[in-house]
Amino acid sequence: MKKKIFLLILALFLLTGCSVQYNVDITDNTVRLDGKLVETDPNRWEEIVIHNEPDKEDHYIDPDYCKNGNCGMEDMDEEDTNLSDLRFSELVDLKTINLETKMEGLERLKTDTELGILAKKEVSYRDKKQIKALPGIGTCYQHFSVVNNLDNDGIILSTSNKNLCFEHYDNLDEIVIKLKTNHEVKEHNADEVLDGEYIWKINKINYDNKSIQINLLNKTTKKLDLSLLISLCSVILVVVIIASIFVINLSIKSKKANKIK
16 A cells, blocks of 8 residues: 555656647748746745856857758857856746746746746748747757758758757756648658657757757648538538438338328
């Protein structure tokens, strides 16, 4: 009995901590971001200290960085930055409430069991600067590039190897990046692909050598509108049912007419 209680407590402990869910949808000429950074242990909201970088500059890679196939394969020397220690609750408020430092597209999330930051943003697929400025990328990566591929028939999204967020926030357990797109994908280094969704999983073990790379072609495929398909199937089903009832009634009337004769 004691062993079961211990295992239950251990399981609950493993479920607590900070995690990031970063969902990106690239459909035609639109890039949509829907992500969140959440701490699920209320006891840690005021305890944990985060190393914040208030004066960090944008470290976007040179356009030539992706030539010769070396996208994200080597990290450049990191520049010295000003670090300030903040409690997790202070960091959330700083990024989402303070009018002077609040980032566009970020919202505060607070419930009885969750405290964190929601990120929602929509930008043009054709605007490389807007893609580079998506929330979270500049914080976690020293370098992020959006460049034309070698055949000039698409673009390459690529980060440097190290994810800096794990060094700023010791309680960060995992970052899961999911990318959906109707653009054809020529190459990628995703951990897995499920139902057309490219998934990267970054944790405390692999964060210092885990780049994100994907080669998206300009060519797109049309996605099937599931709601339209369901509506069409419903209409066909109704027609079949009505036709069946009509045939059955007609058959019954025909049999009655034959009996009378």
